[in-house]
Amino acid sequence: MxxxxxxxxxxxxxxxxxxxxxxxxxxxxxxxxxxxxxxxxxxxxxxxxxxxxxxxxxxxxxxxxxxxxxxxxxxxxxxxxxxxxxxxxxxxxxxxxxxxxxxxxxxxxxxxxxxxxxxxxxxxxxxxxxxxxxxxxxxxxxxxxxxxxxxxxxxxxxxxxxxxxxxxxxxxxxxxxxxxxxxxxxxxxxxxxxxxxxxxxxxxxxxxxxxxxxxxxxxxxxxxxxxxxxxxAYQIDSNNAELDVAIGNVWLETADHAEASSWFHKAHLLDEDNIPALCGLAHIEREAGNLQLALDILQPLLKKDPENTEVLLNLSDTLWDDGDAEAALLHLNTVLKLQPQRTAIYAKTGHILSSAGDIKGALEQYRTALAQNPHCIPALNGLATTQRDKLENRYFNTLQELLNPKTRNQQLKPGVLAALHNALAFYFDGNRQFEAAASHMQQANHFQWQHKKTRGWKYDIQTHEDHVTKLIDTFTHDYFERIKTFGSTDNTPVFIVAMPRSGTTLTEQILARHENVLGIGERNFASQSLNQFAGVNNAINLDQLNDITQSAIERLSLNYLSRLKILSKQSNKTGITRVVDKMPDNYSLIGWILTLFPNAKIIHLKRDPADVALSCWMTQFGSIRWACHKEHISHRLQQYQRIMQHWRDVIPDRFIETSYEQLVKHQSDESARLIEYIGLDWDEDCLKFYESDRLIRTASITQVRQPIYKKSVCRWKAYQPYISDLFNVKKTS
The missing domain is CATH 1.25.40.10 (Tetratricopeptide repeat domain)
Structure with a gap:
């Protein structure tokens, strides 16, 4: 041939x-x-x-x-x-x-x-x-x-x-x-x-x-x-790393971190460069509160692939959890430059901007999302909770239509229903239609719990009460006497503690307007340092504090201060001598804070418990698990009052107390008292807190961006006829 x-x-x-x-x-x-x-x-x-x-x-x-x-x-x-x-x-x-x-x-x-x-x-x-x-x-x-x-x-x-x-x-x-x-x-x-x-x-x-x-x-x-x-899909291809990651993400949604981790590790074994698998492992660390470990996984990935949207989104979520709004927004903006039609990211950006103080920017992001998809639920919710009675009729009508079984074309899931009802609750509250607002709040919390329960949420009041009892039994007169010379003498740290929705953001803003004060928002540094010392299997073993040594406290306090120094340097603000952390839940950690920093200044901010209860009931927190049920809110308030009374009994001279109501009524006098307490000279700018251009993490930013907001005092009375069982907790001294 x-x-x-x-x-x-x-x-x-x-x-x-x-x-x-x-x-x-x-x-x-x-x-x-x-x-x-x-x-x-x-x-x-x-x-x-x-x-x-x-x-x-x-x-x-x-x-x-x-x-x-x-x-x-x-x-x-x-x-x-x-x-x-x-x-x-x-x-x-x-x-x-x-x-x-x-x-x-x-x-x-x-x-x-x-x-x-x-x-x-x-x-x-x-x-x-x-x-x-x-x-x-x-x-x-x-x-x-x-x-x-x-x-x-x-x-x-x-x-x-x-x-x-x-x-x-x-x-x-x-x-x-x-x-x-x-x-x-x-x-x-x-x-x-x-x-x-x-x-x-x-x-x-x-x-x-x-x-x-x-x-x-x-x-x-x-x-x-x-x-x-x-x-x-797995039956067709059992060695597909992307599929393994997807399965891991479902387990992550249901809060089964062990099962999720096994699938992410399997994907990583199949493809050691699989970025979504590593992002999944970082997500698990973030969910467990190990934010630094999550960052340690994600930051090298970003250096390797600076335009990977999954890495950028996971970094944004982690940094936002850590209270760093500016860095979180920076990564989201990069995602939008790469994928400008990604509707949900506009809504996510709007949420952070709103929580961090840029209301105008937030509204712009929400409207951009709705221009792409008029039924974008997070954007509709963001607009309604930000604008309340100023919400445009077209958006209000869309919310109503989506909830109407006769006009919607699909069966809505609990998470969507929770967001829609929450949006309408804020709209009706703004319009002073309190009965309608209460009804939607009730349904929003019902569906929010349904949504979160399938993702592993649970809350046991006895477990929390036992934890408070353990705190009381651990941080005694004898404990403080034993460790009184152990901690750092540095007086940089300042803490504002309270129940959520008690005015911590307002108080931080007043302090942060001082030329020598840096506000760092809500940081988990105190709980992370305690977990670093006494954490066992994602739980705190307070018994370990019985054997704590001076060297251990010195090491933990130095690490804590190094994190504050990094934030101070990043802020580009000069002359900083006080750094304010407004994490509300630190009220339970006052004993630990004083273990690390005996000279720390701690401001306890009180508020009418009925107003606290109402505000928590109305707010759909991303991670607070006790705010969906009235009995959980009441019990949480009771245990908060219990631990605060313990601190008053054991260390009465180690912190000062004020109240949201006092700040509203006597802004100048109370502000001066706080500045004096943290050891600084008076600065008139502290009375102009609402002029700050700082990014703040809070659920009540619209109140902080205006002069003293008085409408939130005794607000609960308007709801007394409709949800009276929410207001059973009595005021304490």
């Missing part, structure tokens, strides 16, 4: 899908004619089809050297490099093939694919656009252009292109597969599910459409359905 016949026979076998026989014939020919260009070429091509990429590259490189003007050989060499993961060489060879033959469509298509893989989607768009212009009816080329456009963050434009693809070919599997996640990120979950299901019909043996379907169900809070979809 002549050489041309060899070549044609082998190419015919490849066209027929008989790759094994084709490779055997090609190698036999190559053995007999090792310098033959055609024998090298078909051997390389056959190796490419059977995925022997190194051999394919070897033979095709030799063939292209012998025939340097053969665009087909050079293009297939580029494709072999692309399949082997060498995208740089692939791009070089494919560009060379196109230079020699500009109308070579296969080379141009694969060059676009190589650019996408090399994270150069903008360059891919250029080549796919040429292909679509020459072949406007090609669904495959349109889908490729949509893929590249999606990678640049132009989600709305990519959706238009996918729709054009499906108009040409309604059964285009990849278009349906990729449309699912896009619609999900835009909040159009019903459409997302529809595309995922269609992709599964078209490709029942494909893993990705089933994983995408599971992702959609997670967003819809249908965790059982999500796990079913992931299980179906």
């Amino acid at each position: 002549s050489p041309p016949s060899h070549k044609q026979e082998i190419l015919a076998l490849l066209d027929a899908g008989e790759y094994g026989p084709a490779l055997q014939h090609a190698l036999t020919w190559l053995d007999s004619s090792p310098e033959n260009t055609d024998a090298l070429y078909v051997s390389g091509l056959a190796c490419l089809f059977v995925e022997q990429f190194d051999k394919s590259i070897q033979y095709l490189e030799q063939a292209s050297k012998k025939n340097p003007d053969n665009a087909t050989c050079i293009a297939n060499l580029g494709i072999a490099c692309l399949r082997s993961g060498d995208t740089g060489s692939a791009i070089s060879y494919l560009k060379k093939a196109i230079d020699k033959q500009p109308d070579y469509e296969l080379a141009r298509y694969n060059l676009g694919s190589a650019y996408i893989k090399n994270q150069q989607a903008e360059l891919a768009i250029e080549h796919f656009r040429i292909l679509t212009e020459n072949h406007p009816d090609s669904a495959e080329y349109l889908c490729a252009l949509a893929d590249a456009t999606r990678e640049t963050g132009q989600w709305l434009q990519s959706i238009k292109l996918y729709k054009k693809t499906l108009a040409i070919d309604t059964d285009h599997s990849r278009a349906h597969t990729n449309m699912g996640p896009l619609m999900m990120h835009l909040g159009q979950l019903d459409d997302a599910v529809e595309h995922c299901l269609r992709a599964i019909e078209l490709g029942p043996d494909q893993t990705l459409p089933r994983k995408n379907l599971g992702d959609c169900y997670v967003q819809m809070e249908q965790l059982d359905e999500a796990m079913d979809a992931y299980a179906d």
